[in-house]
């Protein structure tokens with residue numbers, strides 16, 4: 156190990172606490188110090204090159220070192236680093252808002268910026284709550300509750316955790332959370348209703364409808380990840396689910412919040428996942444890929460009717476009393492504009508079709524492996540669920556750390572992936588060239604065989 160790597164590793168171990176990481180394990184490992192990015196490759200201080208197989212935790216879109224984004228940030232640095240959006244604006248924030256409204260499904264008209272996905276989710280929840288209080292026609296004030304899905308994930312702040320549905324991450328904090336209604340996950344492989352698609356008629360959506368039917372008077376909004384429950388294990392919804400949820404929300408006068416933090420910006424094959432079913436949410440939450448994976452920025456994009464409910468005279472105090480210091484940060488907004496420019500320059504969405512087709516063909520190979528229970532994808536978001544027993548679908552015991560074994564073997568072959576429990580996740584930058592996608596899949600195949608068939 157080079158002296159420089161050793162020095163940085165020591166600083167890291169002496170002073171840093173890493174997110175979602177068991178530090179006692181981490182301390183015993185040799186850390187990877189990533190210092191450079193080139194296309195879909197990350198390069199460490201030892202000069203080792205790794206394919207960024209999960210887009211640096213689902214944020215990177217076109218790869219690293221994208222000229223459009225690099226240049227946009229550099230140009231912005233020369234004029235303004237930051238000024239507040241509280242009562243004033245800045246050029247990239249305004250220009251980006253126009254572009255986002257142009258891209259978003261028709262009917263979404265206003266953009267509210269925050270920093271991270273979780274903050275933008277908090278904004279959506281608080282806005283929905285305040286919206287009903289201020290609509291002021293009858294009993295709306297009592298619409299204070301939310302419906303969320305089992306296996307859902309919306310970030311780690313307390314509001315977002317309150318509408319989360321992953322016990323491993325969320326149950327510890329239960330005493331701190333507000334209660335929300337939980338509808339079943341759209342998890343076909345392990346259907347919570349014990350049914351089988353398509354014979355089920357997508358009954359999981361009707362379960363959600365049942366909750367609305369019974370409690371609509373107290374429900375402000377349904378919040379969910381459209382088409383893919385990402386952190387829940389890359390769970391892909393059956394077709395028709397989302398549309399039906401929209402219909403139920405309309406029928407019972409409940410807002411629909413779609414959290415596109417993970418699925419947005421082409422991940423599922425379309426700019427936004429809700430486009431697959433022509434669904435327009437009342438609020439759409441964006442984050443992660445918004446800046447192409449360069450800088451923190453998120454947005455809550457809402458319909459005009461919601462915005463209008465917050466208008467009034469100053470002393471009516473209908474203002475949305477919420478804001479973050481770096482809301483609409485010019486550098487982040489410039490990066491996002493560069494990201495959208497890159498989408499145009501490289502025709503990124505059109506180029507995706509071939510890659511998705513290839514990925515789906517290759518994933519079929521994985522299905523045959525003895526410990527692969529389910530393989531699912533929407534676009535370039537893929538999950539490979541490892542099981543102890545294929546027949547009974549018995550999960551690998553978590554302490555076997557099967558997903559991590561796969562990731563460890565992949566790392567040795569120059570691919571960085573991060574599993575979710577027993578689910579091996581592939582979510583490369585959507586701009587990944589075919590050759591690299593091929594390598595990613597070949598390495599994953601070998602790593603899964605190596606980890607699961609060795610004992």
Ligand code: PMP
Nearest residue numbers: 271272273308309310385416417
């Ligand atoms: N929503 C979804 C669907 C996510 O996948 C995530 C992060 N994985 C978040 C919200 C939270 O975003 P952030 O980590 O930027 O707070």
